[in-house]
Amino acid sequence: MKGFRRVPKAQTETFSPESDRIAGVGGHPRLADSLAYPPRALRSDRAGAYLSMSESNFLRLVKAGRLPKGKRLDGIVFWDRVALDSFVENYEGDADETTVEDKWAKILGDNK
Numbered sequence: 001m002k003g004f005r006r007v008p009k010a011q012t013e014t015f016s017p018e019s020d021r022i023a024g025v026g027g028h029p030r031l032a033d034s035l036a037y038p039p040r041a042l043r044s045d046r047a048g049a050y051l052s053m054s055e056s057n058f059l060r061l062v063k064a065g066r067l068p069k070g071k072r073l074d075g076i077v078f079w080d081r082v083a084l085d086s087f088v089e090n091y092e093g094d095a096d097e098t099t100v101e102d103k104w105a106k107i108l109g110d111n112k
Contacts, residue, residue, distance in 0.1 A: 041078040044070070050084060068100050 042050055047070075048058030061067040068087060070077040090103070104110075 038081060040081050041071075042081055042084070043076075043078055047079040047081075047084060050081065051088070065100055 039046070044059055044062075045055045048055040051058060051067075053061075058067065062069060068079065068083045070079045087100075
């Protein structure tokens, strides 16, 4: 192809113990994962970044009930990306001070 120079494969590859382990070199076959897809379960730092806020602000809003609570699996707390998407889609703006529980109560018709 005109304008393109073919680079030998050996010049484009970089090796490190970490990249070898992840790629499955050395007898431990694992898939290399560069996160080319959006992860479904997000830890608090990633969930905050997903919503364009700091981790501390994200956790403050979770504690206040303004954002969905995380789920726990073997001591790991994570947030469902789809639940965060749903929050953003249904958020009314600064005037919306209702908690997640209040919104579910309204949806389910549970008027306390």
